[in-house]
Amino acid sequence: MLRVVVLGAAAGGGVPQWNCGCRVCRTARSDHPELQSTQASIAVSADGAHWFLVNASPDLRQQLIAAPQLHPKSGALRHTPIAGVILTNGEIDAVAGLLSMREGSPFTIYAHERVLAILRTNSIFNVLSEKNVGRQPIAVGQAFEPTLSDGTPSGLEVLPFEVPGKGAWYLEGQAHPAGADGVGDTLGLRIADKASGKYFYFLAACARVTDDLKARIKGAPLVFFDGTVWRDDELVVAGLGHKTGQSMGHISMSGDHGAIQSLAGLDIGRKVFLHINNSNPALLGTSAERKALEQAGWQIPADGTEIVL
Numbered sequence: 001m002l003r004v005v006v007l008g009a010a011a012g013g014g015v016p017q018w019n020c021g022c023r024v025c026r027t028a029r030s031d032h033p034e035l036q037s038t039q040a041s042i043a044v045s046a047d048g049a050h051w052f053l054v055n056a057s058p059d060l061r062q063q064l065i066a067a068p069q070l071h072p073k074s075g076a077l078r079h080t081p082i083a084g085v086i087l088t089n090g091e092i093d094a095v096a097g098l099l100s101m102r103e104g105s106p107f108t109i110y111a112h113e114r115v116l117a118i119l120r121t122n123s124i125f126n127v128l129s130e131k132n133v134g135r136q137p138i139a140v141g142q143a144f145e146p147t148l149s150d151g152t153p154s155g156l157e158v159l160p161f162e163v164p165g166k167g168a169w170y171l172e173g174q175a176h177p178a179g180a181d182g183v184g185d186t187l188g189l190r191i192a193d194k195a196s197g198k199y200f201y202f203l204a205a206c207a208r209v210t211d212d213l214k215a216r217i218k219g220a221p222l223v224f225f226d227g228t229v230w231r232d233d234e235l236v237v238a239g240l241g242h243k244t245g246q247s248m249g250h251i252s253m254s255g256d257h258g259a260i261q262s263l264a265g266l267d268i269g270r271k272v273f274l275h276i277n278n279s280n281p282a283l284l285g286t287s288a289e290r291k292a293l294e295q296a297g298w299q300i301p302a303d304g305t306e307i308v309l
Helices: 023-029 060-066 092-101 113-121 123-127 211-217 288-295
Strands: 003-008 041-045 051-054 082-086 107-112 133-138 156-162 187-193 199-203 222-226 270-274 306-308
Touching: 003 060, 003 270, 060 092, 082 092, 092 113, 092 123, 107 113, 113 133
Parallel strands: 051 082, 082 107, 107 133, 199 222, 222 270
Antiparallel strands: 003 041, 003 306, 041 051, 156 187, 187 199
């Protein structure tokens, strides 16, 4: 059995964003607090007792409090069911939550060498002592089985693969600590339960849908996919910023080359958007964009949603 908990579905800044007065954020603060969402992360388990996070958002502490599946076991003075964190990129909204896990419990960070290089060169991450927190490099195209804190197999198989995207925005104009080759900056994951064969795909960031990606995820029972913006220029049009979705390494939901149209007809069992920006009108349940999304078979999950395969 494969269990997945959506800890958060929002893009960087969450919903509502602390300094934003857009329609979505105003609505989330007032009339519809159910729209509130923390920054994107999921937890996955093969046995329901040991869990691995996929990305560690800045909201991680809040997310762990809200998810009973991830609480310390009853009667234990110190305990966590979290055995590891798998990072798909080095953006702030994927790694900042690691700093909330600095209290000495052992776990392993699994990440591409390009992301591990970022952690090594930023001394703040030294609070995660390598005596307790191992850092395990992962490679594109090489499946691995993350282990539990005592070294036993987890029962999960994780296959990282390259996804069109870009490096962390805070490194723009600077030399990347791992060099100029960008392969590994943005990963997708195929996560499977070795016992049952059940699997799903996780793509929190994706700049475009390629033929290779279509072939890879065709027929998948569950896909989590980048839902950052509804239209490429929505931040610019709304007066909320100067960057397009593409310039940030994110595909739009709509349009001829957007996610909805590009992934149509692939016989995917359940299609779930996450990493959804506060500017995205599809967050509003009564919007035309939300209706179009749902008619195309897509979902936007609430924080805490659990899916069992």
